[in-house]
Amino acid sequence: EAGVTQFPSHSVIEKGQTVTLRCDPISGHDNLYWYRRVMGKEIKFLLHFVKESKQDESGMPNNRFLAERTGGTYSTLKVQPAELEDSGVYFCASSHDLVKGEQFFGPGTRLTVL
Amino acid sequence: GEDVEQSLFLSVREGDSSVINCTYTDSSSTYLYWYKQEPGAGLQLLTYIFSNMDMKQDQRLTVLLNKKDKHLSLRIADTQTGDSAIYFCAVFRTGFQKLVFGTGTRLLVSP
Numbered sequence: 001e002a003g004v005t006q007f008p009s010h011s012v013i014e015k016g017q018t019v020t021l022r023c024d025p026i027s028g029h030d031n032l033y034w035y036r037r038v039m040g041k042e043i044k045f046l047l048h049f050v051k052e053s054k055q056d057e058s059g060m061p062n063n064r065f066l067a068e069r070t071g072g073t074y075s076t077l078k079v080q081p082a083e084l085e086d087s088g089v090y091f092c093a094s095s096h097d098l099v100k101g102e103q104f105f106g107p108g109t110r111l112t113v114l
Numbered sequence: 115g116e117d118v119e120q121s122l123f124l125s126v127r128e129g130d131s132s133v134i135n136c137t138y139t140d141s142s143s144t145y146l147y148w149y150k151q152e153p154g155a156g157l158q159l160l161t162y163i164f165s166n167m168d169m170k171q172d173q174r175l176t177v178l179l180n181k182k183d184k185h186l187s188l189r190i191a192d193t194q195t196g197d198s199a200i201y202f203c204a205v206f207r208t209g210f211q212k213l214v215f216g217t218g219t220r221l222l223v224s225p
Contacts, residue, residue: 033212043213045213
């Protein structure tokens, strides 16, 4: 069974540009999550999809961040326009178990905004 | 909101036991997790414990939970250099759906 995959693994962009991150969850997992780790701090929750619906987006920092999951399969996270403080590692996770919350993570996308 | 804290760094010698500690604030947490991140890799789920348990053992890993003190620990027996990584504690509360992570503890194992 393939794990969670993310693309790209690294992205370096200039302030003001747009970047789109992609996540492919484990097949059959209805729940998809985005998290972010900034500057060696804790990993913070951004949002949670159930199929194509946003269940909880309380962790999204501001309206420069837009997440989508059309068709309930893969998800994209777009940052537009990117700011310096958006630099960090963006993790995607998927789960089929809402009781235990067992989430399987992808390798992350390291975003650097210059 | 929920707060999870870990010490930032731990150094041990190969063959010793390592104990990584974590404290949390939400007494309603139902599952508590340990994840491992090796350099350049993603988060690997190591083990978890249900909140009504006080201990769980899985090969070299032992998880201890003191629910009264809201303290979780991960013991790695016979630590190897391959165990060098960042270890994250995370708590989950059924119904809230998000994992709340600590800052991670960097474990360095020297030969």
